[in-house]
Amino acid sequence: MRFFLKIIILSMCFVSLLACSKVEQSTIGEVHKIEFKLLYKSKELQCSDYEKLDAVLHDMRFFLHDIKFDQESLNLIKNEWQTNNVVLLDFKNAKRHCEQGALNSNARIQFSNSMTIGKKQTLSFVIGLPNHLNHQNPVKAPSPLNKSDMHWQWLSGYKFLRLEYEKDQQLNRFHLGSMACSGRIPNDVKCNTPNTLEIHNGDFEMGYSVIDVHLDQLVGVESEGLCMGNPNDKACALWIDALRDKTFRSRNLR
Amino acid sequence: MKSKLSLGLVAVGMFGLIVYQTHNNKDYSVSVPEHFPELPIPVDNPLNKAKVELGRHLFFDKNLSINQTTSCATCHLPEKAFTDGRAKSLGALNDRHPRSSMSLANIAYASSLNWADPLTEHLERQLLTPMFGEEPVEMGMAGKEQQIIEYLSDQQPYPKLFKKAFSSDNPSELISIDHLAKALASFQRTIISGNAAYDQYLLGDDSAMSESALKGMQLFFSEKVECFHCHGGFNFTDSSTHSAEQNFVKTFHNNALYNIDGNGAYPKDNTGAFAITQNPNDMGAFKAPTLRNIALTAPYMHDGSIISLEGVLDHYAVGGRTIENGELAGDGSKNPLKNPFIKGFELSEQERKDLLEFLDSLTDEAFTKNPAYQDPWE
Numbered sequence: 001m002r003f004f005l006k007i008i009i010l011s012m013c014f015v016s017l018l019a020c021s022k023v024e025q026s027t028i029g030e031v032h033k034i035e036f037k038l039l040y041k042s043k044e045l046q047c048s049d050y051e052k053l054d055a056v057l058h059d060m061r062f063f064l065h066d067i068k069f070d071q072e073s074l075n076l077i078k079n080e081w082q083t084n085n086v087v088l089l090d091f092k093n094a095k096r097h098c099e100q101g102a103l104n105s106n107a108r109i110q111f112s113n114s115m116t117i118g119k120k121q122t123l124s125f126v127i128g129l130p131n132h133l134n135h136q137n138p139v140k141a142p143s144p145l146n147k148s149d150m151h152w153q154w155l156s157g158y159k160f161l162r163l164e165y166e167k168d169q170q171l172n173r174f175h176l177g178s179m180a181c182s183g184r185i186p187n188d189v190k191c192n193t194p195n196t197l198e199i200h201n202g203d204f205e206m207g208y209s210v211i212d213v214h215l216d217q218l219v220g221v222e223s224e225g226l227c228m229g230n231p232n233d234k235a236c237a238l239w240i241d242a243l244r245d246k247t248f249r250s251r252n253l254r
Numbered sequence: 255m256k257s258k259l260s261l262g263l264v265a266v267g268m269f270g271l272i273v274y275q276t277h278n279n280k281d282y283s284v285s286v287p288e289h290f291p292e293l294p295i296p297v298d299n300p301l302n303k304a305k306v307e308l309g310r311h312l313f314f315d316k317n318l319s320i321n322q323t324t325s326c327a328t329c330h331l332p333e334k335a336f337t338d339g340r341a342k343s344l345g346a347l348n349d350r351h352p353r354s355s356m357s358l359a360n361i362a363y364a365s366s367l368n369w370a371d372p373l374t375e376h377l378e379r380q381l382l383t384p385m386f387g388e389e390p391v392e393m394g395m396a397g398k399e400q401q402i403i404e405y406l407s408d409q410q411p412y413p414k415l416f417k418k419a420f421s422s423d424n425p426s427e428l429i430s431i432d433h434l435a436k437a438l439a440s441f442q443r444t445i446i447s448g449n450a451a452y453d454q455y456l457l458g459d460d461s462a463m464s465e466s467a468l469k470g471m472q473l474f475f476s477e478k479v480e481c482f483h484c485h486g487g488f489n490f491t492d493s494s495t496h497s498a499e500q501n502f503v504k505t506f507h508n509n510a511l512y513n514i515d516g517n518g519a520y521p522k523d524n525t526g527a528f529a530i531t532q533n534p535n536d537m538g539a540f541k542a543p544t545l546r547n548i549a550l551t552a553p554y555m556h557d558g559s560i561i562s563l564e565g566v567l568d569h570y571a572v573g574g575r576t577i578e579n580g581e582l583a584g585d586g587s588k589n590p591l592k593n594p595f596i597k598g599f600e601l602s603e604q605e606r607k608d609l610l611e612f613l614d615s616l617t618d619e620a621f622t623k624n625p626a627y628q629d630p631w632e
Binding site for chain 1: 389397431530533
């Protein structure tokens with residue numbers, strides 16, 4: 001047992017040494033990650049916490065696009081969770097994920113820009129999809145834009161965010177997406193209520209900072225339990241404000 | 255009398271029988287009546303026989319719902335001209351849809367789909383709502399694409415039908431939601447109704463319609479009753495298009511059913527095109543459905559709130575319905591957004607009978623019994 005502990009400690013030192021000795025400028029083509037952490041009442045959620053929450057999270061997924069660090073657009077790696085300019089963050093049914101050993105399905109942005117590690121600047125992104133992608137036929141779209149439960153069929157667009165949780169025996173559903181749309185799909189549509197939210201995270205230190213998602217800010221909203229995207233509805237307005245202003249914060253792990 | 259009838263009607267044919275034009279597509283042709291425009295088929299989804307056959311299997315397959323209770327045909331029964339007889343349709347999990355099921359007769363020609371949806375023009379897109387939609391749940395398959403594909407890969411005769419229908423496509427993507435949608439849309443495009451007594455009359459059979467129905471037709475196309483403004487053309491709806499048409503005309507009408515706040519409001523779950531555009535002028539604006547087979551599709555209106563055709567005539571005769579009490583109370587005839595053709599009219603008892611007789615002459619019995627539209631699993 002002690003022997004194992006030693007190995008673990010030694011290897012941790014080794015990893016941290018590697019991290020400290022990392023070259024300042026990474027090379028082009030190297031894959032970088034920006035991690036997202038789900039927080040509840042300022043505490044990072046671990047699987048073991050899950051039963052203790054006063055709310056049961058059924059779904060928390062959202063699309064981000066136009067992701068920039070120090071005003072430079074990040075070139076996203078194409079994979080199941082990302083196209084070259086869109087990423088789906090997926091904390092859906094965290095409890096079920098936990099049974100499979102992880103808190104989430106996808107909680108990171110992966111990109112390939114050459115980056116200065118340790119540089120402190122603003123990380124910005126937009127919640128939602130750009131209009132030119134929003135009205136495409138989802139069954140022909142690449143992953144993650146092909147997921148039927150992130151599509152808002154009746155509005156011929158996507159759900160930019162779907163948050164569903166049970167609290168005080170009430171099921172709360174917050175779906176956000178572009179509304180008040182007219183024109184012809186897929187390419188000639190204008191939406192008067194785009195419902196895309198621009199988020200700026202200052203003091204983000206590349207390589208050392210993470211983005212916290214303060215779930216309690218959304219779950220804490222005293223809502224009527226249902227928002228289908230219309231900002232004129234009271235429940236929507238409260239959730240949208242909380243999502244834009246209070247939910248995302250950068251945190252430096254150093 | 256016939257010269258008057260020509261108003262709004264297409265040219266009368268010389269033949270006693272319905273002559274069909276065929277739309278050839280290599281190995282397949284769909285017959286549409288001679289007096290119908292050419293069938294619009296999207297360039298990226300040409301018809302073929304296997305695709306239509308596959309679509310028919312999918313259309314009637316309850317395994318494509320969350321609890322194996324509901325297929326497309328559950329709400330679109332051939333014997334009711336592809337409606338379900340309910341005021342408001344019922345989803346697989348007993349969600350009550352806010353609206354009534356629409357007939358699929360001649361749906362290929364519709365310039366917009368759903369009751370009040372200016373964005374959805376193609377069947378390939380429309381069917382994603384009943385399959386995957388969650389508000390309300392209809393078939394309840396949101397997030398279950400993989401499950402569908404596994405089912406279709408295992409269940410005969412799907413694998414061979416997919417192979418035949420999409421032979422030119424990449425074999426690794428043979429069974430996909432895209433192909434499912436294309437096949438279902440193709441089947442729906444073959445649902446053609448154009449052999450009612452009215453059609454037979456139009457094409458030269460003078461005995462096909464009764465005297466009363468002919469008088470009713472005159473009324474239907476008259477400025478007195480004004481039905482034809484919204485329910486005109488070969489498909490008795492102004493929401494239709496055909497392959498030669500370049501500009502899609504999407505029309506929606508407020509038909510004076512409600513006026514909840516005096517400013518034209520409709521019930522919250524049925525605000526018409528407003529729900530999508532949020533344009534105040536679109537409040538209560540719905541598509542004029544086809545009147546073909548209308549005698550088979552009761553109850554009527556987008557929300558099934560009028561149980562009979564007699565009731566529909568009453569509603570239009572007074573220029574809009576008044577609801578005296580309750581949360582929906584209001585004088586629809588004073589709805590500021592109502593279509594100006596809904597101005598009311600007076601009919602004698604005989605004229606009412608004639609008009610109803612004409613509407614009956616739009617029923618196409620052969621259509622509802624067409625073996626090409628029946629359940630292949632039975």
